[in-house]
Amino acid sequence: MPNSTRSGSPLLRFAGRVVSFLLTLAITFVGLTAVTFFISRLTKIDPVLAVVGDKATQAAYDAAYLALGLDQPLPMQYLIYLRRLLSGDFGVSVLTARPVLTDLLRVFPATFELATIATLLGVAIGVPAGVLAAARKGRLADHVIRVIGLFGYSVPVFWLGLVGLFVFYGKLGWVSGPGRLDIFYQDIVTRRTGVILTDSAIEGNWEIFANAFSHLILPASILGYFSLAYIARMTRSFMIDQLSQEYITAARIKGNSYWRTVWFHAFPNIMVPLVTVIGLSYATLLEGAVLTETVFAWPGLGLYITRALFNSDMNAVLGGTILVGAVFITINLVSDLLYRLFDPRLRTS
Amino acid sequence: MSDTLLKVDDLNVTYPTRTGFTHAVRNASFTLGRERLGVVGESGSGKSTMGRALLGLLPRSARVTAKTLAYEGTDLLNLGERDWQHMRGRRMSMVMQDPKYSLNPVKTVGQQVSETCRLQLKSDGKDAKRRALAMLEAVQIRDPDLVYGFYPHQLSGGMGQRVMIAMMLVAEPDLLIADEPTSALDVTVQNEVLRILDDLVRERGMGLIMISHNLTMVSSFCDRVLIMYAGRIVEECRAADLHNARHPYTRALVAATPSLDARREELATVVRDPEWLK
Numbered sequence: 001m002p003n004s005t006r007s008g009s010p011l012l013r014f015a016g017r018v019v020s021f022l023l024t025l026a027i028t029f030v031g032l033t034a035v036t037f038f039i040s041r042l043t044k045i046d047p048v049l050a051v052v053g054d055k056a057t058q059a060a061y062d063a064a065y066l067a068l069g070l071d072q073p074l075p076m077q078y079l080i081y082l083r084r085l086l087s088g089d090f091g092v093s094v095l096t097a098r099p100v101l102t103d104l105l106r107v108f109p110a111t112f113e114l115a116t117i118a119t120l121l122g123v124a125i126g127v128p129a130g131v132l133a134a135a136r137k138g139r140l141a142d143h144v145i146r147v148i149g150l151f152g153y154s155v156p157v158f159w160l161g162l163v164g165l166f167v168f169y170g171k172l173g174w175v176s177g178p179g180r181l182d183i184f185y186q187d188i189v190t191r192r193t194g195v196i197l198t199d200s201a202i203e204g205n206w207e208i209f210a211n212a213f214s215h216l217i218l219p220a221s222i223l224g225y226f227s228l229a230y231i232a233r234m235t236r237s238f239m240i241d242q243l244s245q246e247y248i249t250a251a252r253i254k255g256n257s258y259w260r261t262v263w264f265h266a267f268p269n270i271m272v273p274l275v276t277v278i279g280l281s282y283a284t285l286l287e288g289a290v291l292t293e294t295v296f297a298w299p300g301l302g303l304y305i306t307r308a309l310f311n312s313d314m315n316a317v318l319g320g321t322i323l324v325g326a327v328f329i330t331i332n333l334v335s336d337l338l339y340r341l342f343d344p345r346l347r348t349s
Numbered sequence: 350m351s352d353t354l355l356k357v358d359d360l361n362v363t364y365p366t367r368t369g370f371t372h373a374v375r376n377a378s379f380t381l382g383r384e385r386l387g388v389v390g391e392s393g394s395g396k397s398t399m400g401r402a403l404l405g406l407l408p409r410s411a412r413v414t415a416k417t418l419a420y421e422g423t424d425l426l427n428l429g430e431r432d433w434q435h436m437r438g439r440r441m442s443m444v445m446q447d448p449k450y451s452l453n454p455v456k457t458v459g460q461q462v463s464e465t466c467r468l469q470l471k472s473d474g475k476d477a478k479r480r481a482l483a484m485l486e487a488v489q490i491r492d493p494d495l496v497y498g499f500y501p502h503q504l505s506g507g508m509g510q511r512v513m514i515a516m517m518l519v520a521e522p523d524l525l526i527a528d529e530p531t532s533a534l535d536v537t538v539q540n541e542v543l544r545i546l547d548d549l550v551r552e553r554g555m556g557l558i559m560i561s562h563n564l565t566m567v568s569s570f571c572d573r574v575l576i577m578y579a580g581r582i583v584e585e586c587r588a589a590d591l592h593n594a595r596h597p598y599t600r601a602l603v604a605a606t607p608s609l610d611a612r613r614e615e616l617a618t619v620v621r622d623p624e625w626l627k
Contacts, residue, residue, distance in 0.1 A: 246450040249406055253445075254516065255438035255468045258430070268455045344455060344500040
């Protein structure tokens with residue numbers, strides 16, 4: 001019998017699970033910071049030069065060297081970095097001369113907004129398309145969906161971005177151009193979340209909301225198209241696998257219609273791998289889509305990290321990497337919780 | 350005969366393959382009343398394919414033809430999708446081999462059994478639950494209220510198969526096709542499940558088609574037996590007469606049955622005669 005022999009109250013077991021989860025989180029986080037920190041220090045890049053420039057005097061160089069704490073042994077440097085990190089101090093970006101945390105809080109919402117809308121589009125269209133393709137395998141709908149998908153992951157994103165801008169912005173004028181807002185509208189709404197759509201909605205400023213949306217929709221659609229192609233392909237193959245199972249035949253024998261069988265019996269069984277795929281695709285987008293952000297002059301995380309890398313701005317690179325790591329950890333956690341929700345076999349123990 | 354449930358005349362099932370056609374069922378003809386009919390034969394002899402053809406459940410690529418394929422006078426060959434939905438579950442149903450695969454892993458026992466009531470009897474939630482619980486009791490599940498909320502992975506094989514039987518019989522069909530209903534179960538629970546199946550079929554006066562490898566079981570359980578070889582019915586006889594069968598294939602099958610009484614160093618194997626295929 002399930003569970004009946006397990007000791008301890010449910011509350012205690014829940015607390016145990018939370019503790020073990022937090023412990024895992026802490027270990028993962030320490031590991032993440034350690035790996036990024038040591039890799040950044042092992043590169044040949046001289047962080048001092050990035051600060052003082054290559055024309056600085058020896059005295060200025062030495063002063064900066066000491067100020068950065070580089071005279072300390074490497075493990076010590078890591079501990080100092082870790083302690084600062086825990087108090088929210090990511091150091092100052094050489095490039096922007098602002099605290100890295102401030103920078104990240106500025107660029108991440110832009111990426112978050114883009115990635116979220118793109119993923120919503122990808123899921124809303126990709127999942128039904130994949131299910132449809134699997135249910136009509138080998139027929140017209142399947143072929144059409146597969147060709148659209150194939151196009152989605154074979155065309156380079158920057159090309160699609162440029163063509164999209166040319167057609168929908170340049171020729172048709174249906175959407176706004178690069179950037180997050182028209183200059184006219186910038187810095188009007190108070191920054192609360194940094195996500196312009198929510199900030200403007202909170203203030204009830206629908207004019208700005210509409211403008212932000214018209215800027216967002218094209219890059220989000222293009223990114224969404226890629227995640228759609230991936231999600232649809234994976235959904236199709238998960239569904240084909242499930243539709244060949246015996247319990248599908250059993251459901252049909254009971255008198256279920258074909259489509260009810262597809263959605264009501266097969267679909268709930270692909271939720272675990274589907275959540276994994278969606279989570280992965282979302283995490284990848286949250287990392288920042290450099291090419292898309294470049295084409296659309298979108299001031300997001302990808303652009304920020306790339307620029308920091310090219311300028312040896314190590315604090316910014318480290319901060320960005322840790323943020324990306326934290327995003328992955330969070331998404332894994334949410335996926336884990338969703339697995340339990342969707343699959344009863346994972347609930348016990 | 351007015352009591353005929355199923356009339357099959359010259360049923361053929363073919364699958365297209367790269368090299369031509371595979372003839373899975375050839376010229377099968379039989380009629381079934383409210384009786385228990387066994388179908389035996391080796392793997393690949395077409396027993397299961399025939400069973401699924403009767404329920405219209407073969408893959409789209411299969412070509413099913415027959416002179417007659419009728420259930421209580423309803424032509425099954427040209428039945429539309431909607432009509433099939435009322436035929437399956439309600440009038441004929443099927444118990445499949447392994448409950449590990451034939452129950453939906455993410456739906457509770459209750460959801461799966463009551464679904465049949467909702468679909469076939471148009472029961473509302475309360476009525477469906479009441480019927481499902483009564484049915485679980487009928488298949489001798491000790492604590493139906495508890496098991497109602499279980500998921501398939503929480504059931505033993507024997508319990509799973511009883512849930513399967515409950516799910517397929519709750520809408521009171523007149524014909525049940527049992528496709529090796531016990532071969533995935535432990536020997537100790539096989540008899541128990543068979544007995545439950547037998548009781549229900551008897552009580553309700555249903556027709557039963559029992560597809561099986563197990564000659565002993567079929568001969569003691571059924572009234573009549575069809576023996577299939579390479580897609581055709583090579584012999585039909587009364588179950589009690591199985592041991593006096595005429596066809597050499599049937600005799601070879603019977604001879605290959607191990608027995609506890611007679612010590613044998615080696616089991617007899619079936620020596621195939623190409624004549625059988627003609």
